[in-house]
Amino acid sequence: MTPPTISLALFTAFLVVGFGWRSLEQRRRTGSTGFRGVSGRIGSLEWCAGVGFVAALALAVAAPLLQLIGVVSPIVDGPGIVVAGIVIAVTGIVATVYAQLEMGDSWRIGVDRAETTTLVRTGVFALVRNPIFTAMMVFGFGVLLITPNWPAIIGSVLLVATIELQVRVVEEPYLMSVHGDDYRRYSAGVGRFLPRTGLRR
Template structure:
């Protein structure tokens, strides 16, 4: 199962970042990559760095297990559950990426304006891509329950929180103003109903 986890992770990286960027470039002339924004003195920079760390560690987990460096022996049922969760998570990530269309980006360019997507998966949560990625990594942890895979999950969750709260939400609020505020009031941050912007806070953030 560790080999399956490694193959699945590699394929997911190729599809979610490589193929998706190529498709984006063919459609828009841009790969969608905006890199790590900010400086080490800003939380958004740490969010970007930790995201890269999470991806590398996520790959290293199955790789080290296959090589026998971090031997594991979890119950088969746990590994099967992990495989199902990882497959579902990666598939949901791709579906949400596709749903963003031309607005899909990795990172934030403060000078760029894209259309606010509020349909499909985004009608239920503001950040379904990140939610799906975390679910997929959790599945990998069940398949390969090593300290490396767990560290990757922790780094990913931390990176997502920092990226969303310190970079993406302020950017979207600045670009889309009342439209994004209204969307955030009715839609959860990562899952439906949780992390919605209080109506009383919206006017203050728009000042």
């Protein structure tokens, strides 16, 4: 397999397991898929976070496709980089699914402000507040190493930027409004994406 086809295969696995299977499992357990979609009015920061995330996913698919048909070339190349990318991407997939399962019935894609879910603080959530997003960024970095071209770099930067926006502008205000002091104490002691970093003072 060429690096672009490996990248596309891993991305397909990520979508099937991390979104498809997890949504079906959520529906089986709760009656809902967990999808809440893009929130906020058109043009708002909340809306930009959701649309930007979709655009980042689109670039993640376009980058290896464009390299496969010869429109773009990798900026760096070598079997070692590809192998490292595969290991990192697979780690990201496994970590994403693990964190999703740890979230249990509270797992959602997007936010419904009319909903109240349990604040998960155990397991990996005792170390990091947003382990699913952390794992997704790990996966994105792995795919970038497999096909390191300009569209992939732009997509990776956009992914990180929109995840930051989603967490800071949408998810944290929602959790603060729903859980109040419990979330204040939790976010003051547990890092946003990495342990002990991004603490809310």
